[in-house]
Amino acid sequence: MSLADRAADLARRWVRRYTRDLPPPAAEERRAELASDLWEQQRAAARAGVPSWAVALSILRRMLGGVPADLGWRGARLAAARTQVAADGPALVVTGSPPPRPVRRARGTTRRVFLRRSLGLGSLGVLGGFGGATVGFLWPDLRGGFGAEIEAGSVEEILAFIRSERAPFVMPAARAYLVEYGPGHDPDGQYAGVTDGGTSPVMALYWRCAHLGCRVPWCFSSQWLECPCHGSAYNRWGEWQEGPAPRGLDRFPVAVRDGVVVVDTSRVVTGPTRRGGILEQSREGLACVTLAAR
Amino acid sequence: MRRKRGTLVPLEATILATGLDLRRAGEPGFHGFQLAQEIAEESQARKLTAHGTLYKALARLEDAGLLTASWEDPDRAAAEGRPRRKHYEVTGAGERALATWRTSQPARSRLRPGVERA
Numbered sequence: 001m002s003l004a005d006r007a008a009d010l011a012r013r014w015v016r017r018y019t020r021d022l023p024p025p026a027a028e029e030r031r032a033e034l035a036s037d038l039w040e041q042q043r044a045a046a047r048a049g050v051p052s053w054a055v056a057l058s059i060l061r062r063m064l065g066g067v068p069a070d071l072g073w074r075g076a077r078l079a080a081a082r083t084q085v086a087a088d089g090p091a092l093v094v095t096g097s098p099p100p101r102p103v104r105r106a107r108g109t110t111r112r113v114f115l116r117r118s119l120g121l122g123s124l125g126v127l128g129g130f131g132g133a134t135v136g137f138l139w140p141d142l143r144g145g146f147g148a149e150i151e152a153g154s155v156e157e158i159l160a161f162i163r164s165e166r167a168p169f170v171m172p173a174a175r176a177y178l179v180e181y182g183p184g185h186d187p188d189g190q191y192a193g194v195t196d197g198g199t200s201p202v203m204a205l206y207w208r209c210a211h212l213g214c215r216v217p218w219c220f221s222s223q224w225l226e227c228p229c230h231g232s233a234y235n236r237w238g239e240w241q242e243g244p245a246p247r248g249l250d251r252f253p254v255a256v257r258d259g260v261v262v263v264d265t266s267r268v269v270t271g272p273t274r275r276g277g278i279l280e281q282s283r284e285g286l287a288c289v290t291l292a293a294r
Numbered sequence: 295m296r297r298k299r300g301t302l303v304p305l306e307a308t309i310l311a312t313g314l315d316l317r318r319a320g321e322p323g324f325h326g327f328q329l330a331q332e333i334a335e336e337s338q339a340r341k342l343t344a345h346g347t348l349y350k351a352l353a354r355l356e357d358a359g360l361l362t363a364s365w366e367d368p369d370r371a372a373a374e375g376r377p378r379r380k381h382y383e384v385t386g387a388g389e390r391a392l393a394t395w396r397t398s399q400p401a402r403s404r405l406r407p408g409v410e411r412a
């Protein structure tokens with residue numbers, strides 16, 4: 001069945017729908033007239049070489065554009081039918097009974113129909129508003145939050161913080177730690193992919209433990225990242241040193257643009273394997289997570 | 295919105311004018327899609343009138359006696375392998391109503407082209 005046939009079928013179904021409870025002559029006439037119209041349109045389009053999708057679009061537009069008029073026509077026909085019924089009966093009038101009420105002139109829209117439509121439209125409006133608000137509330141906002149590129153701040157300030165505090169720069173919005181990265185420790189460019197080809201002086205580590213996802217805090221005394229959940233420990237570049245974690249911490253690509261560090265949290269780069277670490281950094285003091293906990 | 299009895303809306307005037315044009319061109323009657331096509335060709339938008347709008351206007355003109363309508367012979371439609379057509383013709387009352395309507399319109403009104411012609 002072509003697109004035009006489908007559209008014509010839909011138009012015929014709509015006619016059957018709004019004529020379903022009308023007096024048979026009016027209903028049948030309207031259906032027959034529409035059937036003829038649809039057939040003639042399809043034939044004229046076929047002769048003119050109009051593509052099926054364009055015919056379908058035209059039929060749908062004509063159907064939808066005519067809906068208010070269809071309903072108005074239907075209302076008038078229903079009102080006319082009611083007037084006819086009222087005028088035909090009752091046939092027997094008992095003497096002494098009150099005279100029959102004068103038949104009101106039929107109008108296009110009765111009060112009942114008007115109220116029904118108002119109620120329907122009102123309900124649709126309320127449901128539409130509620131639905132729209134719900135969708136708007138649930139729509140993800142990816143402008144600047146986790147899952148998008150996030151600016152961390154000026155590279156000089158971040159480096160100054162890391163050096164003076166002897167701790168990573170924490171970026172809660174990116175769920176990441178920024179640690180100082182020096183290409184001197186990475187001659188083979190292992191982390192070039194996450195440091196803009198080795199040009200970024202900082203590297204972003206995803207703070208989730210590679211074991212089971214706990215947030216891994218910084219241990220000032222050991223100068224490592226030590227997970228309090230199961231004791232996994234990583235050096236300051238997030239490379240695995242101890243514990244059950246299968247690899248080093250995952251990381252996000254970082255770039256420096258106009259002196260500002262930008263972390264791309266839309267892409268998580270898997271951390272190095274247990275043996276893949278390259279930074280030689282022993283624990284520099286007491287561990288924060290005791291051996292018993294490990 | 296209720297209209298004053300006997301008045302025409304632009305689409306109805308267009309239908310009557312198009313019907314009269316077709317008569318002058320040698321076609322005494324017209325059917326719904328033919329009319330929609332004629333109106334579309336005359337208008338700038340070249341869009342076919344919506345089903346509901348077109349047939350409601352035709353029904354109103356028929357009820358008002360400005361058009362007469364008759365269904366064609368089913369055998370003829372069957373012979374041509376298509377659904378039956380309902381043929382309309384503009385009555386004398388229709389011609390007069392259109393003439394009255396034209397005189398009531400301003401000279402440079404925004405009418406459909408089919409109404410301005412003739």
